[in-house]
Amino acid sequence: MKQLTALAILFSFCISVAAQDIKNNPGSNHGNRFEQLGTILPTPNEYRTASGAPGPKYWQQRCDYDIVCELDEPNRRLMGKETLTYYNNSPDVLSYLWIQLDENEHSTVNNSGYQTSNMMPIRINEADIQRFTGKMDKDKEYGDNITRVADAAGKLLKYTINKTMMRIELPQLLKPGQQFIFKIDWNYYIIEKNKYGGRGGFEFFPEDGNDLFTMTQWFPRLCVYSDFQGWQNHQFVGSGEFALTFGNYKVAMTVPADHVVMSTGQGQNYQQVLTPAQFVRWQKAQTSTDVTEIVTLDEAVAREKQKLKEKKTWIFKADMVRDFAWGSSRKFIWDAMPAMVEGKKVMCMSAYGKEAYSLYRKFSTKAVAHTIKTYSKFTIPYPYPVAQSLEAANGMEYPMICFNFGRTEKDANGMYSANSTYSEGTKNGMLGVVIHEVGHNFFPMIINSDERQWTWMDEGLNSFCEYLTEELWDNKFPVSKGPAYKIVDYMKLPKDQLEPIMTNSENIIQFGPNAYSKPSTGLNILRETIMGRDLFDYAFKEYARRWAFKHPTPADLFRTMEDASGEDLDWYWRGWFYGTEPCDISLDTVKWAVLSTESVSRPAGGGVTKMPVAKPLLNTFDDISKIRNREDKKIVFATDADESLKDFYWRYDRGLAKVDDTPFEITTPAPSTDTLTEAERFFIAGKKNMYELTFSNKGGLVMPIIIEWTFKDGTKEIDRIPVQVWRKNENKVVKTFMKDKEVASVKLDPLRETADINEGNNSWPAITTPSKFQLFKGSGGRGARGAGGGGNPMQKEIK
Numbered sequence: 038m039k040q041l042t043a044l045a046i047l048f049s050f051c052i053s054v055a056a057q058d059i060k061n062n063p064g065s066n067h068g069n070r071f072e073q074l075g076t077i078l079p080t081p082n083e084y085r086t087a088s089g090a091p092g093p094k095y096w097q098q099r100c101d102y103d104i105v106c107e108l109d110e111p112n113r114r115l116m117g118k119e120t121l122t123y124y125n126n127s128p129d130v131l132s133y134l135w136i137q138l139d140e141n142e143h144s145t146v147n148n149s150g151y152q153t154s155n156m157m158p159i160r161i162n163e164a165d166i167q168r169f170t171g172k173m174d175k176d177k178e179y180g181d182n183i184t185r186v187a188d189a190a191g192k193l194l195k196y197t198i199n200k201t202m203m204r205i206e207l208p209q210l211l212k213p214g215q216q217f218i219f220k221i222d223w224n225y226y227i228i229e230k231n232k233y234g235g236r237g238g239f240e241f242f243p244e245d246g247n248d249l250f251t252m253t254q255w256f257p258r259l260c261v262y263s264d265f266q267g268w269q270n271h272q273f274v275g276s277g278e279f280a281l282t283f284g285n286y287k288v289a290m291t292v293p294a295d296h297v298v299m300s301t302g303q304g305q306n307y308q309q310v311l312t313p314a315q316f317v318r319w320q321k322a323q324t325s326t327d328v329t330e331i332v333t334l335d336e337a338v339a340r341e342k343q344k345l346k347e348k349k350t351w352i353f354k355a356d357m358v359r360d361f362a363w364g365s366s367r368k369f370i371w372d373a374m375p376a377m378v379e380g381k382k383v384m385c386m387s388a389y390g391k392e393a394y395s396l397y398r399k400f401s402t403k404a405v406a407h408t409i410k411t412y413s414k415f416t417i418p419y420p421y422p423v424a425q426s427l428e429a430a431n432g433m434e435y436p437m438i439c440f441n442f443g444r445t446e447k448d449a450n451g452m453y454s455a456n457s458t459y460s461e462g463t464k465n466g467m468l469g470v471v472i473h474e475v476g477h478n479f480f481p482m483i484i485n486s487d488e489r490q491w492t493w494m495d496e497g498l499n500s501f502c503e504y505l506t507e508e509l510w511d512n513k514f515p516v517s518k519g520p521a522y523k524i525v526d527y528m529k530l531p532k533d534q535l536e537p538i539m540t541n542s543e544n545i546i547q548f549g550p551n552a553y554s555k556p557s558t559g560l561n562i563l564r565e566t567i568m569g570r571d572l573f574d575y576a577f578k579e580y581a582r583r584w585a586f587k588h589p590t591p592a593d594l595f596r597t598m599e600d601a602s603g604e605d606l607d608w609y610w611r612g613w614f615y616g617t618e619p620c621d622i623s624l625d626t627v628k629w630a631v632l633s634t635e636s637v638s639r640p641a642g643g644g645v646t647k648m649p650v651a652k653p654l655l656n657t658f659d660d661i662s663k664i665r666n667r668e669d670k671k672i673v674f675a676t677d678a679d680e681s682l683k684d685f686y687w688r689y690d691r692g693l694a695k696v697d698d699t700p701f702e703i704t705t706p707a708p709s710t711d712t713l714t715e716a717e718r719f720f721i722a723g724k725k726n727m728y729e730l731t732f733s734n735k736g737g738l739v740m741p742i743i744i745e746w747t748f749k750d751g752t753k754e755i756d757r758i759p760v761q762v763w764r765k766n767e768n769k770v771v772k773t774f775m776k777d778k779e780v781a782s783v784k785l786d787p788l789r790e791t792a793d794i795n796e797g798n799n800s801w802p803a804i805t806t807p808s809k810f811q812l813f814k815g816s817g818g819r820g821a822r823g824a825g826g827g828g829n830p831m832q833k834e835i836k
């Protein structure tokens with residue numbers, strides 16, 4: 038086992054340097070960037086095939102849980118007892134099991150801060166002192182308190198805790214095909230998440246004196262034991278999320294009687310825990326066509342003041358999930374609406390406090406439904422009976438449930454109401470986070486990669502589908518993680534600030550761009566520019582189908598995308614995923630010859646002409662996917678299908694800048710002195726223009742060359758030269774074109790599809806790009822998304 042571990046680490050180190058720096062044909066201009074990945078990918082075997090599919094002997098472990106827990110609200114403490122049934126489906130004999138104890142992230146003994154360097158702050162607050170001393174509370178010790186580990190008969194089992202992991206010694210060897218039942222008793226103090234950070238915890242609302250609890254990564258959970266790395270052995274330090282085994286869950290949580298519990302899985306005893314009126318609403322909601330409130334705003338506000346001491350037990354069941362999370366509060370308003378996904382009913386639901394009511398009531402559950410329907414089209418049909426979005430001032434995902442942000446502003450009377458206003462930035466941020474976190478059900482909850490190892494396999498793939506889903510919500514949605522031109526600033530960074538996408542989660546400096554935007558953008562470029570929508574969508578769906586409810590690795594994705602599309606993409610994985618080089622294709626020279634059967638006629642000399650050619654201003658730019666969606670008449674955007682989604686901001690005039698069409702000067706080049714032989718002239722029926730273009734690869738990353746010709750009559754034409762044109766010379770390419778019309782100007786990558794970091798060398802004659810100041814001056818109000826987004830004009834408008 039130890040040896041396997043060492044090999045795995047060595048292997049991941051090798052691949053992060055190999056692809057980019059160790060060249061197949063060093064010192065040469067070819068035989069490097071297009072070489073096959075070969076030994077960089079793991080050798081195919083009977084568990085994982087060379088096609089990227091699970092092999093004939095593919096196996097994975099399983100663990101079922103039966104958990105009983107109780108929330109001690111006054112002490113903010115959770116106490117639990119769990120029974121685990123572990124199935125050894127592997128061909129290996131096991132002598133121990135590994136358990137994740139993620140709550141130990143907050144323990145003074147095992148806290149994750151030990152791995153992070155930090156500077157002395159200028160100002161220091163209470164939370165800082167607690168973090169530096171490792172002691173967050175003078176009376177409490179955070180982290181998991183394991184009180185008992187025993188087998189089914191009650192015989193105590195030996196265990197060892199290593200920071201956030203626990204090894205349990207098996208009383209006898211667990212052979213292939215056998216199962217082992219054991220019990221763990223535990224408790225822990227719940228962390229104040231907004232103060233100390235963390236995936237879950239409580240948030241205190243001083244105005245009404247209530248807590249909103251989010252219980253995540255909260256119970257001892259089985260690690261993945263796999264064919265590709267044995268026991269998952271990355272400790273939890275906060276950024277890398279988790280890798281867990283699939284199984285079935287039954288969980289009973291005892292909480293104050295006036296709390297509402299929202300959880301992974303389906304409620305088993307709603308009739309006992311809801312009021313009769315709420316239970317009637319719940320039953321009605323099963324067949325309703327619009328969002329129904331099960332627990333209303335008025336009920337939630339009344340409960341905030343109630344603060345019952347009595348308790349109630351809620352029971353939930355979930356099958357084939359790899360984790361289980363829940364939220365509990367008397368602040369929760371709860372709404373629901375069924376959605377049909379390929380003939381199967383899914384209850385889409387939301388829960389939120391009054392602070393989020395006017396945003397969440399309007400959009401959350403509908404965004405949940407839109408997300409699972411859209412993802413189902415691009416991947417596999419959503420398989421679970423429930424999908425939920427909870428407002429908890431964060432963004433974190435678990436099976437069937439996720440926690441999101443987006444609160445409204447108070448009304449003039451200092452209260453929240455059904456009509457509270459919000460800024461456009463808050464609204465778009467809220468829609469983005471709901472789509473993103475609900476989307477995580479697919480990546481990595483169902484198509485279950487190891488996110489503690491490869492953040493990009495969950496965040497990158499999910500951000501890509503989020504982007505597709507936002508674009509189908511509203512053709513004007515300000516998408517961020519997908520359009521190629523939006524990754525340019527990151528690709529321009531100096532080398533020491535970049536790392537390949539194929540870098541382990543904890544080793545990433547540029548977490549957002551590296552793990553979210555760059556992989557998402559990479560898939561978008563594959564879809565729109567390199568493969569085309571049909572080939573890409575088929576192959577991506579095949580990857581999802583092959584690996585649903587299984588544990589894929591990067592190689593399984595890379596191989597499936599090629600196998601199902603008939604496209605060799607090794608050059609792209611090498612450049613975009615294993616490398617850090619940017620794309621910068623330069624149009625160096627344009628040579629022009631005019632041909633005629635009669636006589637060789639050429640323009641006299643060079644000169645300057647004024648041309649009324651529209652200059653593309655960056656702020657008016659729509660990415661190619663938006664344009665194609667708009668042109669595809671089969672697409673119906675969510676905001677068109679449901680008029681109620683068009684709120685104040687949908688109608689708000691954003692004052693987008695118009696295209697600047699003031700004439701600019703172009704320089705006519707001197708004609709070529711090349712001449713044609715009599716024979717060559719014979720084959721040319723009419724007057725033709727020949728253009729020889731030379732390109733150089735200044736960035737390193739090879740990409741297709743997209744050429745936009747603007748003719749003297751004002752018309753345009755686009756030629757797309759596949760990336761393979763760089764094969765024989767990865768530094769320089771010469772390509773000749775014959776055009777009937779005379780060309781006024783040439784522009785590379787006019788729709789900004791290739792993330793070219795320097796557009797200054799993309800045009801002939803050279804066009805100066807608008808300065809930052811001009812961009813700022815002309816920009817509309819839709820840029821900002823998370824921040825203010827232009828304030829809250831809704832507040833001024835709606836009195």
Ligand SMILES: [Zn+2]
Nearest residue numbers: 473477496499
């Ligand atoms: Zn995410």
